[in-house]
Amino acid sequence: MTTFKEKLDQELGEAPRFTKSLQEDILRQVRQTKKTRRWSYPLIIIGAIVMFLLIIEIGPLGQIEQTQHASIVQLAQQQSIKKYTMIYNSDEEIFKAGRPGWVIGQRVMEQSSEKVLLQQLLQQATVTQMNERTFFRLQRDVWVEFEKGQVMKLKMFINDEDIGIVDYDNNSFYKVENKDLAKAYLDLILNDDAKFGMSGLIVMLVIFLAIQMLGDKLMRKMFNIPKEYVNSHHRRAVWAIKILNTMMLMVIIIKGWILFTVIIGGYLVVSLFSSIFIDYYYGREEKRHYLSISSAIVGLLSLILFLFYIS
């Protein structure tokens, strides 16, 4: 014992201050409190996931357009096209195009020349047998909105000389045998393909990862946050969330939902909020949740930048 400590103890009094009655008070307090498990955080995470699934189910992705129309030809003859979107899709079972802003990578056609071209195509379409479709050069999903709000989902199979159209809701097949129109439409589609580059995406991904790492390092240094987990429960919770998030991502990729903005936004919200909750619950004294919050900010900014890049 140092003389400093000795002297300080003398001044504070040698007799023990931590009395039996104080001990009894603490024990009484402990006995009165039933140790309950805190369910609030797991419930919030489960709630967020359920909400996410509900949004998918009742949102625009889960809704089926109930508009009944006789044929795309009649509709195109009666009404003009307000706008339409187009996206590449080789899967015949899934329809990927949707309202502007809902699907990543789709092209929004709002210019009058583009609309007139599709209008002419649809007006000249004739109903044909499905088995006539044999070979096509390009395949596109096209979502069309007419002036009065009616919506059509079309799968288009484009050749140099003709175009096949499938009404996705009615599964009826149409054909446009006009060489000039087919050529013009093919040019319109090919004109777009080069814009969405893979190299740009990779550069953005690298920049995003670099900013994430830098932000993480900076926050750790600024708030003196250790790299190790707080305890084994924290480690288990973090790994459980990581596995759950990876599984969710796999499902999203397998199902082809990765293109939908609402799915990506929802996935980001669920994964980031669960991470913030876990870090706050286990390491709020060490300000660990600041790491998740900073990565959430970087993630959302990157998503916004990405959407700007592709639009």
Next chain:
Amino acid sequence: MSEHLVAIMEEHGEYCLRVAYLYVKDWAMAEEIVQDVFFSYYLQQDRFEQRASLKTYLVKITVHKSHDYLRSWKNKRHQLLEKLHIGASKRTPETMLLAQDERTTLTNALFELPITYREVVILYYYQELKVREIADILTCAENTVKTRLHRARKMLQEKLANNKWEVLMNDNF
């Protein structure tokens, strides 16, 4: 469970109470803080992973609880009332002599230090913790602890000029 808690309180209660007192300068408040410390430990004991000693862990909780109290309105109100009371009391030669005598004691010199400097002295010289452990408890860098210790020693030197405590002697942390 309560037997385990009793054993822990027997072993660690006294110094936690003294640390809390050195933070808040009030025995009644220090007792409240220590009650809170052991109650918190009981509720969240699964968070203690024995990476540090139990003593360091309990000191860490005590420090955080003391900080919470010092930041609270309860403490601010208490300090204000104390100042008003001192201002109102008459200064007689007897009280002035008593006050002069009080100023010479180590505890009072310590209490005159700002909390950021006082706490490093308490943890380093009184609790005899290492700089690394103090940095961990206060969630700051080791160099920050060393700087604060250096400044705290200088401040104490001015207040305790006639004494030669080791706290005022060496500077090797």
